Amino acid sequence: MDKTFSQQEAVELKDPLKKQSFKIMMLCWEYPPNIVGGLSRHVYGLSVHLAAIGHQVHVLTAGNGNLPSYEIISGVHVHRVSPFNQYEDDFFAWIGGLNLAIAFKAERLAEDIDFDIIHAHDWLVSSAAIVLKETLALPLLSTIHATEYGRNNGIHNEKQQFIHSQEQQLNAESDQIIVCSDYMKNVLTTIFHTSNEKIAIIPNGIDPLKAEPTAVGIYPELKEKKYIFSLGRMVKEKGFATIIEAAMMAKNENLDCFFVVAGKGPMLETYRHKVCELNLESHLTFIGYVTDEQRNALIAGSELAVIPSLYEPFGIVVLETMIMAKPTIVSNTGGMKGIVKHLHTGLLMTPGDAQSLLNQIKFLLNHPHKAEEIGNRGRQIVTSLYGWKRIAAETSRVMEDTLINFRVNVNEPIEPLIINKKV
Template identity: 30%
Template sequence: MTFQRQTPIALISIHGDPDIAIGQEEAGGQNVYVRQVGKALADLGWPVDMFTRRSHPDQPLIVHHSPNCRTIRLIAGPEEFVPRDQGFPYLVEFVEKFQQFQAETGIQYELIHTNYWLSGWVGLELKKRQLLRQVHTYHSLGIIKYQAVSDIPKIAQTRLNVDKLCLETAERVVATSPQEQQFLRELVSPIGKIDIIPCGTNIDQLGRISKAEAREKLGLNPQEKIVFYIGRFDPRKGIETLVRAIADSKFRHSPELKLIIGGGSRPGCSDGLERDRIEKIVYELGLNPITQFTGRILDEDLPLYYRAADVCVIPSHYEPFGLVAIESMASYTPVIAANVGGLKFTVIPEVTGLLCPPKDDLAFTEAIDRILSDPDWAKQLGEAGRKQVETQFSWQGVALKLSDLYTQLLSQPAKN
């Protein structure tokens, strides 16, 4: 055990930079997962290197998070933001730069944990070139994504092939919920080894102050009924459903109702274009007086927004897990989420929050009104959510399970 924990581990997250702020273009749960898993594994004694693609010339090539944990940015393709569906052409160069890094540093990674299909492809290619073990986490399944969109990208078939090959050939796939495991088995392949290890959250940083204190720090009215969304601006996140649900709320004309939409964007990029579209809908529905677009929320401020809210809404069309749900619950704030994917695993209906059919404006309206109408019940939901997170969803617990898995795999011969 001690010897194997001295073995360097590579977490590969090509488009999900562990060291950038959440809410920026295509930055969300995957970035948080890789960063927090890396730090927690390092606390257990593993040397952890988190590899990503450099997307701006001003970004440092190496960022040290702790003595055992660092982010390493490889130059593969242009040093600019590249949408994930356009990243495939740069993967061969990423593999070459990864191997070059190993040669220059003398580090030979015996186990890599790949995240998302782009990184999965890199892992599959590395296994052709060197002996190592691959653990893979999907974060999103292509087969589900393409069922929900009309504009299917040219790269779709490549992604579906990689998703299947990762499940069938990686030493282990980590599903973050029983629902994801079921989808993998039914929609991707009956072959392959799957472990269920959920995502986590930093329970020590969330829910530490009262709702009143959080609102005071943010300059929010203590009497307001605050509905909160945090995440990327992406049509699949269902923000339009939330906005239209608020427009039909019985509190619609109450001066106390406030909708806060958190998350950053870049002008002209897909993220920024979706924000423009949502802002236009807000204006057309006359909700602009009660709606606040915060832009990027700093890590140190996000716990304040979670705690200040009366309810956090996650209207996604699909979520493999849904980190926002457990972050909200850790903050004593009830959750209303779409009844999809891992959200069916993290949110317990009528206990920690409510689940609604995706894209169902009316169902979300009714759920929001139920919680806002009954503060005592909302408090009970919040307290139950906090308890659930404490017992099931800490990053320390996630890291311990991954550590056991890594140890098991490292005790077995590597194959390619």
């Protein structure tokens, strides 16, 4: 099965068949309000919209001690567990304890709920997913959001090898796999030799964003200042070093460019020190963590957006800037080059090339009417192709196919499709 979305296929999907309602066990290590990266936002959007079209969705995730162990959020049953070794400093040991806790909780839930399918997100829950597939005799659908090989341009040490092996095992044990782009499909077929038939391509989704209050209301220092906005996790692969270099070039050329970069992560202080070291405070600021409300306001108040990633399987932040009609410059890499058509719905820059980035910025600033057209076309594309209702409907179809194939392979009857027995 090879299901692919593209910008050339803007045909509206029909609503999923109402009679096919699944009980879904969804595994993810982070879930709002516990947010580490983009993974939690994806799982939240997908689970809420799957619930909205009639599925019963149970998300099993990590707690943080301050959140309830169970609650229903926007129709989704959220079960939070504490890792068996929750105070462990070693991340891999902590993840192992989390998987044990998730598996234990899932088996208790399955005593009262006849789940139809397991949906796992990335290697961080792979151990629990694989065990539960066997103990509960359920089909395993996995969404692979990124790979360790891609993040590091290869496998170079023992930690990377461990993650790589976990990803490899999850690929092998999954009955079906979802990836967010053609780029990611090529990665899996190349690195893990996953068969084309096993991979479905479904992009990330997004809901319309609202910008209240204004950026100036949140950051008064931006008053009467035109700025370029960027957002992402502060790690090397997001490419923010390229923005620092571009800011230095803009300063040397006396260009009126001011960059505002938001996000948290291990390299935040490194980047801040670099800005001070290069005396770039007049051209660039790293403001750290922002809430969704602040993010929306900063996007709305910007002249344009830049996503300079060196590695990006998809790039949901691109959707966030485009849906607000901001002309967006992205690296010509990964899944982002499948979202943006150069000079039509956005602009493409060479990854890691500050001069290329600055050239695209100059074009947009020097051609404001063209920039506005690009921003509006970008919003149209995102609205038509990447709405969560559409993404949830397609995911539901993949779940249906996965379940049918699983039942055929184990020689179970496939009619009727509904196999839920307990309320």
